[in-house]
Amino acid sequence: AVVSTQSTGNMPRYQTLGPDPPNTREVVSSMLRTVAFHNYAPVMACGSHDQGIKIWNTWGDKLNDIKFHEGFMGQKVGPSVSLQFHPFEYKLVSAGQDNCVTVYGKATDPVNKI
Secondary structure, eight states, rough: OOEOOOSSEEEEEESSSSSSSOOOEOSSSOOEEEEEOOHHHHSEEEETTTOOEEEEETTTTTEEOOOOOEEETTEEEEOOOEEEEEEEOOOOOEEETTTTEEEEEEEESSSOOO
């Protein structure tokens, strides 16, 4: 299958064999800003104007939401301008419009303190 995304927030999934029409799923409710696909895992991340990141598998099932919230040090999860997965691990980097870079990983990953 071939997975694509559209700026309107839709994700068509095309079957490479057969004449079937694409299976389309809405991945974000607002304008899509950035998309990243993992090199090996069937996972993708979508960043949108609503200051959120959604994690999907390539079959169209939503796995997780990373949402905007206010913290004691200001807002978290600004509008993403770039997303990138680590090539071999389940880590996602988001570069925000607010000049912040955030690394997301599994909850079981050890935290490295600097």
